[in-house]
Amino acid sequence: MAQSLDDIVKVNVTVSPQAQSAGSFDIGLIVGKSAVISTQDRVKIYTSLASMKSDGWTGEEPEYKAAALYFSQSPTPSKLVVGRWDGTGETAVDAVDACRAANNDWYGCYVVNATPEEIEEVAAAVEAMKPESTFFYTTNDEAVKNGTPGNIMEALKGAGYKRTFGMFSTTEHAAAAVMGYAMGANTGGANSAYTLAYKSLVGVTPEPLSTTEVQKILALNGNAYTHYGTNYKLLVQGTMANGVPFDEVLNLDMLTAEIQIGAVNALVRAAKIPQTEDGMSLLINAIEEQCEKSVVRGAIAPGVWKASPVLTLQRGDTLSKGYLVLAESIASQTQEDREARKAPPIYVPVKMAGAIEHVVINVTVNR
Known part of the structure; x- marks a missing residue:
């Protein structure tokens, strides 16, 4: 009788949970x-x-x-x-x-x-x-x-x-x-x-x-x-x-749903997201991945931030990708939030691509 190869090399296969989508916006x-x-x-x-x-x-x-x-x-x-x-x-x-x-x-x-x-x-x-x-x-x-x-x-x-x-x-x-x-x-x-x-x-x-x-x-x-x-x-x-x-409502609904599902998928698929800056980077990367979808669609585009400051983002700064994902530091957390296993607040400033719907053209004629 042949002996099991498991005695020499044992292979464990783990299939990560299937990621969920943000839902449909076309029905x-x-x-x-x-x-x-x-x-x-x-x-x-x-x-x-x-x-x-x-x-x-x-x-x-x-x-x-x-x-x-x-x-x-x-x-x-x-x-x-x-x-x-x-x-x-x-x-x-x-x-x-x-x-x-x-x-x-x-x-x-x-x-x-x-x-x-x-x-x-x-x-x-x-x-x-x-x-x-x-x-x-x-x-x-x-x-x-x-x-x-x-x-x-x-x-x-x-x-x-x-x-x-x-x-x-x-x-x-x-x-x-x-x-x-x-x-x-x-x-x-x-x-x-x-x-x-x-x-x-x-x-x-x-x-x-x-x-x-x-x-x-x-x-x-x-x-x-x-x-x-x-x-x-x-x-x-x-x-x-x-x-x-209408398009602004639609695009923001899609972005919001995608950010939410991206963060949830990150929590579900990870064995653990540590309550550290490295752990926050995992969440930030998951959110950035979702924001990129809006960039690809053409809903978000690079531009100058003209709203109130958000953490390190100041009025007049350029959002080179059309969005930025920022988070407060782990060190700034209260002990109560830490014990409740909460992440520090995350902020996602975005610059909508907008649309041109009215044009004024000035024609100057010289004889």
């Missing part, structure tokens, strides 16, 4: 009352209109019509979550919350045929939702383009919501088209960062708005799809109810 949710999906199932995932048809959708349901706009955009989003709203005993917020509980993958959501009151309620709920999400809605209320006090865009602007995108349009479910573009364009690849300003929307009819009407909509931090010049049909301006561009 939308459309919620409605059609009974094609049961309240028990609550949500279903579709990859195309054909997959919806094969699942029993006829094409006449408002969810399907919104999905048609969602899937028609270029780049085309790869997935859509459709959720059920039980119209006999649920509020719109109840339905969206139930869809979140059933599926954590979606980032943008749209509720078909929501009233202004329901839009306000969902906007408030999405503002505090975890994981972070965004809400798109459509309104054709004449009070919006006329700037009449009390309209839905004015209310949401007053609330300062940064996660709600409002669209004035007489095209039914036009905001679902915007959501489709936003989800389809967010590939996560190199130089994939984008804005919603000046994009073309498939299936949405441009509004015949006057300059005054456009300005009133924009003043409410709303958005519209209209004619510019002789040939352009453009979405303006791509902002949330608080005036912040």
Whole structure:
């Protein structure tokens, strides 16, 4: 009988825990009352209109019509979550919350045929939702383009919501088209960062708005799809109810999620991260690795720090990589924090790449 080689050389194989990802930011949710999906199932995932048809959708349901706009955009989003709203005993917020509980993958959501009151309620709920999400809605209320006090865009602007995108349009479910573009364009690849300003929307009819009407909509931090010049049909301006561009909200949500999951993965995969400066370097390296993803996407870029000082970073210093990861020293920790096995506070100053959306060109002619 042959003897075991383990007596000479013993090989132990250890497989490190699988790293988790920061989640998806390229899937939308459309919620409605059609009974094609049961309240028990609550949500279903579709990859195309054909997959919806094969699942029993006829094409006449408002969810399907919104999905048609969602899937028609270029780049085309790869997935859509459709959720059920039980119209006999649920509020719109109840339905969206139930869809979140059933599926954590979606980032943008749209509720078909929501009233202004329901839009306000969902906007408030999405503002505090975890994981972070965004809400798109459509309104054709004449009070919006006329700037009449009390309209839905004015209310949401007053609330300062940064996660709600409002669209004035007489095209039914036009905001679902915007959501489709936003989800389809967010590939996560190199130089994939984008804005919603000046994009073309498939299936949405441009509004015949006057300059005054456009300005009133924009003043409410709303958005519209209209004619510019002789040939352009453009979405303006791509902002949330608080005036912040959609892409800034998206990029910061992605960065935050990636930093969080990077730090957690470092803690999970290490046998131990010592409470030393070397241990802090392990955490800092894990966070820097995640920040690099935003650099590759084009969301973060080198620039001059013009905010308040952060540890050794001073106003006027250049962030050569677009970000910096700093930590307070182990030596500065209180004994209480040390015994609680806490890391010293970590700071991540970042410089957003921004976007140019307005240009002034001066032409000087000499004869």
